[in-house]
Structures are given as C-alpha cells and as structure tokens.
Amino acid sequence: xxxxxxxxxxxxxxxxxxxxxxxxxxxxxxxxxxxxxxxxxxxxxxxxxxxxxxxxxxxxxxxxxxxxxxxxxxxxxxxxxxxxxxxxxxxxxxxxxxxxxxxxxxxxxxxxxxxxxxx
Numbered sequence: 122x123x124x125x126x127x128x129x130x131x132x133x134x135x136x137x138x139x140x141x142x143x144x145x146x147x148x149x150x151x152x153x154x155x156x157x158x159x160x161x162x163x164x165x166x167x168x169x170x171x172x173x174x175x176x177x178x179x180x181x182x183x184x185x186x187x188x189x190x191x192x193x194x195x196x197x198x199x200x201x202x203x204x205x206x207x208x209x210x211x212x213x214x215x216x217x218x219x220x221x222x223x224x225x226x227x228x229x230x231x232x233x234x235x236x237x238x239x240x
Contacts (some may be wrong), residue, residue, distance in 0.1 A: 158228030166228045168205045173197065184225035201227070209235060 151230055158166075167182050176182070182191070188198050202218045205211070205227060211234040213221075221227045 126162070126178045143216045158225060158232045163224060164234050165208060165225050166205065169208055170201055170224060170227075173204050182224060184228070185223055187223050189222070205231060211235060211238060 136180060162212075163184055170176070170182060170188070170191070171178070171180065174193055174197060176191065180191070188201065193201065198221070199218070200215050202221065206213055209231050211231060213230065213234065217230055
C-alpha cells in the first residue's frame, strides 16, 4: 500500500453558455490520523506473534505487518489474540478481535484496553 493516499475531487465550471464541464483532480491526503501504540507494547506483540506463529527469530516483523502476510489463518489469529489477552491481562471482545489485522492494530487496541482497565 502506498504511503500517500489520494482522494478525487470534482470541480464544475461554466464555459460561456455551454454545459458545465467536469474536471477530476487527484489531491494528496495531507493528514493521516495514526493511533500508534507504545513501543514496549509493540515489542511485546512482536514477541507473541513470533511465538504463536513459530516464526524464525530473524523474520522481519514491523508495525504494519499483517498477520496474513506472515501466513496466519483465522485460527492463528484467534490464538494470537488469546496470547495477547493472557500476556496483558485483558479481554478482547469478538468485534474488536475481528478488526485486528496488523501488529500496530493489536498494540493500539491493547494500549486502549489497558488504559480503560486502569481508569
């Protein structure tokens, strides 16, 4: 996926007395909201994911890494979520678990749940 997302805008103009013309223009997305988790949470998620999927220690895993790209199927993802619940002493509801696709998704959700639990 590209680092820059685009959206399409349309502008209408009237040229003389004819019909309006339509001009499409690509506009780069200037602001992207990112809810990145704490580094220590991300590192712990890396460890749990590598253990659950029995990945080699030198396997490259980043925040943007999708579980599916590491060969995880739906059962593996459930086991990863269960490992995260145990490690962080949290409970992840089913709808939230289904939204987890990347390491950063998991870490951000964990930080939110831990914060909510402590509040």
